[in-house]
Amino acid sequence: MSDHTHDPVDVVIAGSGIAGGTMAAELAEAGFSVLVLEAGPQRKLSEMISSQIWSRRLRWAGPEVIETGDLVGAANFAMGWGTGGAGLHWYANWYRLHPDDFRVRTLHGKSVDWPISYEDLRPWYDHAQTYFGVSGDAKADQWSPQSQPYPMPPLPISRQSQALKKGFDAVGLSLGPNSLAINSQSYDGRAGCILDGWCDAGCPIGALANPLVLQWPRAFKAGAMLRHNAYVSKITTDPSGKRATGVEYLDADGARHLQPASIVIPACHTIWNARLLLLSATDHHPDGLGNGSGLLGRHFTSHALTTIHGLFPDETEPFRGVTGANTLCLEGYDDKTPAKGAFGSRAWLAAQATKPNDLLGLALARPELYGAALDDYMRRAVRHYGNMTVLCEETSIPENRIELDSRKDRFGLPTAKVTNNLPKDNAARSDLAKAEGLKIFKAAGVSEPWAGQRAPMHMIGGTIMGDDPATSVTNSYGQTHNVENLFLAGASLFPTPGAVNPTATLVALVFRTAKYISDNRAALLR
Amino acid sequence: MNRRRFIANILRIAALFGVAPRVVAGQSQEGSRPMSLTEPEAETLSKWCDLLAPGAARAGVARYIDQNASGGFGDSMLLLRYLDSGAMLPFYRGGIAGIEQESQHRFSMGFARLDPQQSAEIVAAAAGSKTEAWTTPDPNFFYFISRSDAVDMVYGTEAGFARLDIPYLAHIAPPKPW
Numbered sequence: 001m002s003d004h005t006h007d008p009v010d011v012v013i014a015g016s017g018i019a020g021g022t023m024a025a026e027l028a029e030a031g032f033s034v035l036v037l038e039a040g041p042q043r044k045l046s047e048m049i050s051s052q053i054w055s056r057r058l059r060w061a062g063p064e065v066i067e068t069g070d071l072v073g074a075a076n077f078a079m080g081w082g083t084g085g086a087g088l089h090w091y092a093n094w095y096r097l098h099p100d101d102f103r104v105r106t107l108h109g110k111s112v113d114w115p116i117s118y119e120d121l122r123p124w125y126d127h128a129q130t131y132f133g134v135s136g137d138a139k140a141d142q143w144s145p146q147s148q149p150y151p152m153p154p155l156p157i158s159r160q161s162q163a164l165k166k167g168f169d170a171v172g173l174s175l176g177p178n179s180l181a182i183n184s185q186s187y188d189g190r191a192g193c194i195l196d197g198w199c200d201a202g203c204p205i206g207a208l209a210n211p212l213v214l215q216w217p218r219a220f221k222a223g224a225m226l227r228h229n230a231y232v233s234k235i236t237t238d239p240s241g242k243r244a245t246g247v248e249y250l251d252a253d254g255a256r257h258l259q260p261a262s263i264v265i266p267a268c269h270t271i272w273n274a275r276l277l278l279l280s281a282t283d284h285h286p287d288g289l290g291n292g293s294g295l296l297g298r299h300f301t302s303h304a305l306t307t308i309h310g311l312f313p314d315e316t317e318p319f320r321g322v323t324g325a326n327t328l329c330l331e332g333y334d335d336k337t338p339a340k341g342a343f344g345s346r347a348w349l350a351a352q353a354t355k356p357n358d359l360l361g362l363a364l365a366r367p368e369l370y371g372a373a374l375d376d377y378m379r380r381a382v383r384h385y386g387n388m389t390v391l392c393e394e395t396s397i398p399e400n401r402i403e404l405d406s407r408k409d410r411f412g413l414p415t416a417k418v419t420n421n422l423p424k425d426n427a428a429r430s431d432l433a434k435a436e437g438l439k440i441f442k443a444a445g446v447s448e449p450w451a452g453q454r455a456p457m458h459m460i461g462g463t464i465m466g467d468d469p470a471t472s473v474t475n476s477y478g479q480t481h482n483v484e485n486l487f488l489a490g491a492s493l494f495p496t497p498g499a500v501n502p503t504a505t506l507v508a509l510v511f512r513t514a515k516y517i518s519d520n521r522a523a524l525l526r
Numbered sequence: 527m528n529r530r531r532f533i534a535n536i537l538r539i540a541a542l543f544g545v546a547p548r549v550v551a552g553q554s555q556e557g558s559r560p561m562s563l564t565e566p567e568a569e570t571l572s573k574w575c576d577l578l579a580p581g582a583a584r585a586g587v588a589r590y591i592d593q594n595a596s597g598g599f600g601d602s603m604l605l606l607r608y609l610d611s612g613a614m615l616p617f618y619r620g621g622i623a624g625i626e627q628e629s630q631h632r633f634s635m636g637f638a639r640l641d642p643q644q645s646a647e648i649v650a651a652a653a654g655s656k657t658e659a660w661t662t663p664d665p666n667f668f669y670f671i672s673r674s675d676a677v678d679m680v681y682g683t684e685a686g687f688a689r690l691d692i693p694y695l696a697h698i699a700p701p702k703p704w
């Protein structure tokens with residue numbers, strides 16, 4: 001029994017991040033009545049305090065995830081909590097998947113194919129880059145699939161990038177301006193970036209496209225409603241099991257609410273999208289909603305990330321720039337078999353602005369130093385430090401998965417457990433990339449570069465899309481195969497991760513799905 | 527999860543230490559709530575963190591940790607929240623108890639009374655996963671987390687940036703260090 005039953009809406013969305021916020025704005029603008037239920041608190045731009053200490057208050061404060069396998073430690077860092085979700089502290093590196101990323105099984109006999117091609121998504125990528133405002137240099141960015149020029153020129157090349165470029169030049173790789181959803185000049189009423197390096201703490205001037213300045217003003221203007229401290233715990237279905245009837249959620253006091261809706265869209269981020277469907281099992285769907293294939297929760301992937309660090313002879317001003325990356329190297333991305341026994345694409349994101357503290361700060365780049373040795377290092381690093389990050393592709397395998405654990409979280413719900421083991425040939429690919437990175441740093445004049453430990457970045461999959469209901473959870477629109485008015489939004493839909501950050505792709509998919517929902521309005525609202 | 531993996535195998539033992547002043551709650555006194563840690567616990571934590579990042583004790587690291595580990599998880603400013611959503615105060619209490627245990631085991635004395643060389647030995651043991659008596663929480667992980675807290679206090683505030691002689695460049699300046 002629910003304690004409170006609310007008036008029905010056309011669409012209920014769980015999660016107010018980039019996926020949920022964009023979907024809310026699109027559907028509200030298309031005339032649907034839209035309600036978003038957000039587990040976390042209300043956030044304001046004034047909370048984006050420029051401090052790596054204060055910024056932690058914007059981070060995930062939801063239930064714990066149990067992580068096992070080779071690649072662990074991503075969950076709490078990767079998710080947002082409150083209005084805008086992780087969109088309040090993302091870095092806005094903006095990339096498209098490459099055409100081959102959609103056909104990995106066909107081309108290489110590994111992973112799975114997407115049910116759509118790059119060409120299907122291309123117009124939505126184009127639309128998304130205008131909507132978000134992307135700066136970059138499409139000409140220099142010849143290794144990335146492009147069709148339209150970026151709306152803004154790139155950010156200036158930083159001193160850190162200049163130092164790094166010598167290394168790339170020396171090994172014969174091209175390092176060019178990065179593409180970012182960050183304004184290099186004022187755009188769409190939002191200010192241009194002033195390169196102060198505080199993106200990780202949030203960009204209150206809105207130079208970096210975040211949901212508080214982009215999606216939510218549009219969504220509210222179009223009449224969308226947003227309810228905070230509303231933790232969606234279950235999707236309800238009708239007696240036939242073929243249609244969702246709404247969601248149940250818990251408020252801050254633990255009281256249960258029922259929110260009826262004609263269309264239900266979880267946009268809670270990868271792990272929670274899969275868990276919500278698993279939690280919503282019924283007699284008709286004993287293994288969870290959308291789980292006719294038995295693959296719900298499976299094909300979880302991430303990017304295997306390695307960071308390369310060094311102290312350059314020249315001053316680099318590492319505290320300036322953007323947290324994401326100032327420059328980019330995608331040359332060689334399309335070679336997924338660079339050596340025998342190594343598999344996957346890789347992308348170099350270079351010259352990230354780095355402040356002294358926090359997980360990606362100067363001090364934790366050298367965790368073994370303490371006392372006076374740490375102080376000596378810090379004083380040199382604030383002037384001479386440079387870094388770059390390589391993202392490597394993880395093959396999509398069913399063994400890597402999100403499942404329910406017998407332990408309960410603070411809402412009394414089974415905890416999410418994630419298993420993520422990096423296949424051997426992906427690990428070999430990642431090792432090659434690490435060696436390449438160290439070589440680049442040496443060639444740039446760094447005498448003793450070092451690499452961080454391999455770590456996961458981005459959480460992807462678990463509710464993958466496909467044409468065949470026997471091998472996927474949803475169709476290409478994120479519509480579950482066996483519950484017609486239940487759609488998913490977010491990177492949980494990706495069958496494969498490529499080797500680039502996921503947000504441009506997840507947003508392109510949101511736009512495509514929103515159009516599909518609009519086009520099928522009558523059938524879906526019945 | 528195997529927390530040791532954060533820094534396992536890459537630790538080098540640094541030999542140099544600053545002298546630890548006996549400053550417990552710190553002079554910043556940012557928090558106003560009464561301390562949850564006992565005075566001896568706070569003293570141990572303070573001395574420990576000051577060995578990791580000299581200046582942390584004076585900057586108020588014990589109070590910083592205490593206040594942020596005792597309140598609501600969502601309000602916490604500690605780096606620990608990225609890596610573990612469990613209760614924070616017991617984690618720190620456990621680490622402090624581990625330091626004391628190791629100290630008693632090696633020198634038959636409380637950590638507060640150890641001389642700089644003895645204290646350094648305990649830090650090095652935790653950093654290098656070579657503790658003999660202290661097992662939980664994982665000493666190496668505790669080192670990693672408490673070092674980050676100490677770094678926050680010494681290098682991560684406006685005063686810390688000034689100490690490093692780099693501009694702060696705030697959009698919205700922090701109303702107080704933490």
Ligand SMILES: Cc1cc2nc3c(=O)[nH]c(=O)nc-3n(C[C@H](O)[C@H](O)[C@H](O)COP(=O)(O)OP(=O)(O)OC[C@H]3O[C@@H](n4cnc5c(N)ncnc54)[C@H](O)[C@@H]3O)c2cc1C
Pocket residue numbers: 014015016017018019020021037038039040062077078079080081082083084085086087089090091092093094095230231232233267268269270272276324458489490491501502503504506
């Ligand atoms: C530090 C950092 C840097 C990043 N940088 C980049 C980058 O440069 N480029 C890039 O492409 N991507 C980047 N990302 C990833 C990017 O932020 C995500 O892809 C994107 O924000 C995901 O949006 P989302 O809406 O799917 O999820 P989220 O932003 O996580 O939003 C999900 C929302 O759902 C809410 N929620 C969860 N469970 C429930 C529930 N049961 N009921 C109701 N609400 C719920 C959460 O509170 C949250 O607000 C970065 C991420 C981080 C953390």
Ligand code: SF4
Pocket residue numbers: 182192193194195196197198199200202203204205206207208321322323
């Ligand atoms: S560096 Fe630019 S994008 Fe980042 S917070 Fe500052 S103004 Fe915003």
